[in-house]
Each structure stands twice: as structure tokens, then as C-alpha cells.
Amino acid sequence: MKIKSFFSHTIEDAIAMARQEWGPDAMLVHSRKAPREARHLGEYEVVFSDGAPGAATGESMLPSDVTPSAAPAGDRIVAEVAALKQQLESMRRTLTKTAFAPAPWLGSTLLGSASLLSEGFGMLTAADISPELAREIVQGAAKRAGISGDESKSETRKLDEQRWQAALREEMCNRCRIQPALGMEQSRQQTVALVGPPGSGKTTTLVKLAVHYGLAARRSVLLLSLDTYRVAAADQLRSYAAILGVGFQVLETVSGLAQVVEENRSKDLILIDTPGLSFRDLEDHTDLARFLSTRSDIDRHLVLSSSMKSADLSRVIDSYEIFRPQRLLFTRIDETGSFGSLFNETARTEKPLSFFATGQRIPEDLETASQARLIDPILGGLPEEVISAA
Ligand SMILES: Nc1nc2c(ncn2[C@@H]2O[C@H](COP(=O)(O)OP(=O)(O)O)[C@@H](O)[C@H]2O)c(=O)[nH]1
Numbered sequence: 546m547k548i549k550s551f552f553s554h555t556i557e558d559a560i561a562m563a564r565q566e567w568g569p570d571a572m573l574v575h576s577r578k579a580p581r582e583a584r585h586l587g588e589y590e591v592v593f594s595d596g597a598p599g600a601a602t603g604e605s606m607l608p609s610d611v612t613p614s615a616a617p618a619g620d621r622i623v624a625e626v627a628a629l630k631q632q633l634e635s636m637r638r639t640l641t642k643t644a645f646a647p648a649p650w651l652g653s654t655l656l657g658s659a660s661l662l663s664e665g666f667g668m669l670t671a672a673d674i675s676p677e678l679a680r681e682i683v684q685g686a687a688k689r690a691g692i693s694g695d696e697s698k699s700e701t702r703k704l705d706e707q708r709w710q711a712a713l714r715e716e717m718c719n720r721c722r723i724q725p726a727l728g729m730e731q732s733r734q735q736t737v738a739l740v741g742p743p744g745s746g747k748t749t750t751l752v753k754l755a756v757h758y759g760l761a762a763r764r765s766v767l768l769l770s771l772d773t774y775r776v777a778a779a780d781q782l783r784s785y786a787a788i789l790g791v792g793f794q795v796l797e798t799v800s801g802l803a804q805v806v807e808e809n810r811s812k813d814l815i816l817i818d819t820p821g822l823s824f825r826d827l828e829d830h831t832d833l834a835r836f837l838s839t840r841s842d843i844d845r846h847l848v849l850s851s852s853m854k855s856a857d858l859s860r861v862i863d864s865y866e867i868f869r870p871q872r873l874l875f876t877r878i879d880e881t882g883s884f885g886s887l888f889n890e891t892a893r894t895e896k897p898l899s900f901f902a903t904g905q906r907i908p909e910d911l912e913t914a915s916q917a918r919l920i921d922p923i924l925g926g927l928p929e930e931v932i933s934a935a
């Protein structure tokens with residue numbers, strides 16, 4: 546731990562001097578008007594620690610004749626904030642150490658490689674990948690990269706970073722299927738239903754799909770809405786259909802849907818919008834779920850917001866299993882930087898990902914799903930130490 550005072554005519558200048566000398570890790574401990582005897586050095590004094598563990602608190606740095614309560618209010622606040630910052634920093638260090646501590650299952654014989662593996666485990670769990678899955682991935686990657694549990698010299702050899710990264714990536718890719726397609730393979734006509742909770746982005750995404758896979762591909766399109774649950778809910782889609790100049794029908798009943806699908810066998814693409822159902826509502830729509838889930842010609846995509854919390858996402862996916870969705874379609878990709886929970890669900894359900902909605906713009910904000918889009922941000926967090934440890 547090192548402590549040093551910096552003096553200047555403004556607090557900002559003094560802070561800039563400290564940062565220049567000690568770099569971004571230096572921490573502000575205290576700032577105040579310089580004591581009279583030090584005024585010739587500058588009007589203000591800021592005290593910095595070098596950020597090493599065990600640095601003094603703001604309070605202990607105050608000279609005995611200037612207690613925090615005697616200092617001007619502004620300075621006191623700065624000192625308190627600095628002390629809080631320091632506490633947070635020390636908590637962060639402790640947490641990081643705990644997260645990256647070699648887990649027992651890594652094996653005590655892995656020596657040099659153990660830190661590499663535990664760093665990988667820490668990185669995956671920090672990206673919200675569940676500990677069980679992270680453990681499976683790291684163990685699989687260790688095997689793939691040639692680290693075994695027995696005590697041979699090969700375990701302690703330097704693992705090349707690219708090999709370790711590639712092994713991790715491959716393990717992750719093996720748990721994430723991608724099928725950016727519409728319709729069932731066996732049928733010429735593509736009949737697609739989007740199901741999912743309210744507000745997940747079904748209607749918006751349906752219109753994007755109609756443009757990209759219907760109009761742009763010069764294919765005949767029919768939009769159907771079963772969303773009669775909320776007043777005027779189907780009007781949104783009706784307006785889009787009118788703008789795009791494609792056929793549109795609202796259906797009140799499941800038998801009506803079956804009939805319309807049958808009557809429109811000549812259409813290339815039929816897109817079915819469904820009401821957003823909450824947990825409670827799902828029970829009242831078992832007929833729709835039964836109908837869709839038993840139609841082998843209807844491709845069912847479960848539309849989910851990627852900004853949902855992990856536990857909620859699992860719960861929603863499980864409750865929508867009554868529709869037996871074949872694929873998962875994630876929206877609001879633009880609103881999240883962490884894809885761990887998406888990855889958890891893809892791996893857990895083994896359902897392929899179809900498309901990613903990346904914003905509100907219609908039709909621009911739609912992408913075909915890809916492993917790189919999901920996995921790169923997770924692996925992108927591989928810390929520098931791992932690279933040098935490898
Ligand atoms: N930021 C963002 N907003 C989206 C995305 N997809 C849909 N939305 C917005 O989410 C809201 C609900 O969308 P909507 O399609 O009506 O959801 P539905 O209830 O499932 O049909 C609308 O305001 C959409 O513009 C997306 O990928 N990103």
C-alpha cells in the first residue's frame with residue numbers, strides 16, 4: 546500500500562496529476578483544502594492510494610486536527626465517497642478471487658492448468674451461464690484441449706491460448722443448435738406460428754419475417770391473427786398487412802384456423818400471430834396449444850425477450866411447452882449485452898435458435914440466428930491473465 550498527497554490549484558488538477566503518476570488503478574482517498582503550512586504547494590490536497598490491498602481508509606488519512614465532521618461538507622462527502630469506493634473495490638477483489646478459485650472438481654493434479662480452467666469457469670458464470678453448465682463446458686474443453694485428470698507432465702505444459710479458446714468455443718457450439726429457417730422440411734408451403742408471452746415481439750417479428758421471407762423473396766404471403774384476446778389487438782397486424790399489400794384474416798376459433806390453412810394451400814408462406822398469454826391465460830387456451838402442437842406441418846417458434854431474467858425465461862419456456870415449439874426466437878437482442886441466459890436455455894431445451902430480433906425497426910431489425918452472435922460476447926470476456934497463463 547502506498548499513500549501520497551497531490552497538491553494543485555483545483556481538486557480536478559490534483560486528481561489529474563495523481564492519475565498521471567499512478568495510473569487508473571489509483572484510488573482517491575480524501576480531498577480537502579490544503580493545510581496552511583502546505584498552501585505554497587497548492588490550494589487543494591488530494592490523497593491517493595495506489596489501489597493495493599490494505600490501503601488506508603479516508604478517515605485514517607485525515608490529520609488528527611481535522612476530523613471528518615470538522616472538514617467542510619463538500620470535502621466530507623468526497624472523503625466518504627472515496628472510502629465507500631475503496632470498500633467496494635476490496636469487495637470486488639474478494640468476489641473475483643472467490644469466483645475464480647479453483648473448484649474441487651477441477652482436480653488438484655491439474656496444477657498450472659487449474660487456474661486456466663477456473664478462470665474459464667469464472668468467465669462463463671460471470672456471463673450468467675449456470676454453474677452446472679459452465680462446469681460441463683470447462684470439463685469438456687479441458688478434455689478436448691488435452692488436459693486430463695492424471696498426473697503426467699502434459700498437464701502442466703503451457704496451453705496455447707488459441708487451443709483453449711477453440712476448445713471452449715467448440716464445447717459451447719455443440720450445445721447451441723441453429724436453424725434459421727421457416728416451415729417444416731417436408732412441406733413446400735411454409736406455415737409458421739409465433740407463440741410466446743405478451744409483449745415478447747411476436748407481431749413485430751412476424752411482419753419482419755413476412756417482408757424478408759415473403760415479399761423480398763417474391764413469395765405469396767398470408768397473415769393470420771388469432772389475437773382476439775385483447776380488444777383491437779389484431780388491428781396492428783391488419784395495418785401492416787394493408788401497407789405490405791398481403792392477405793390478412795382474423796380468426797376467432799381454432800377450427801376456423803384449420804379451415805383457412807386448408808383453403809390457402811397455394812400460398813407460399815402463411816404466418817400465424819397468436820395472443821400473448823400469461824401463465825394464467827395459458828390454461829384457457831389449451832385448445833389452441835393442442836391444435837398447433839399436433840400439426841406436424843406448422844412450424845412453431847417460441848418468441849422470447851432476451852432481456853428476461855434467467856429464472857423467468859426458464860419458467861416461460863417450460864409453460865409454453867404445451868405448444869411444443871420447435872425453435873426459439875429471441876427478440877430485444879439490442880437491449881442486452883449478456884447472452885448467458887439465452888445460452889442456458891438453448892443448451893437446456895436443445896431447441897434450435899431461429900432468428901434474432903435486434904430492434905424495433907421493421908423490417909431491418911431481424912437477423913438469422915448464429916452461434917457467433919451468442920457465443921462471442923461470452924468468450925470475449927476471457928481475461929488477459931488467462932491468455933498469459935495459457
Ligand atoms: N428494442 C426492441 N424492441 C422490440 C423488439 N421486438 C419488438 N419490440 C417492441 O416490443 C413491443 C411489443 O412488440 P409486439 O410485437 O407488439 O409484441 P407481442 O405482444 O408479442 O406481439 C413493441 O413496442 C415493439 O416495437 C426488439 O427486437 N427490440
Ligand SMILES: [Mg+2]
Nearest residue numbers: 747748749772
Ligand atoms: Mg401481438
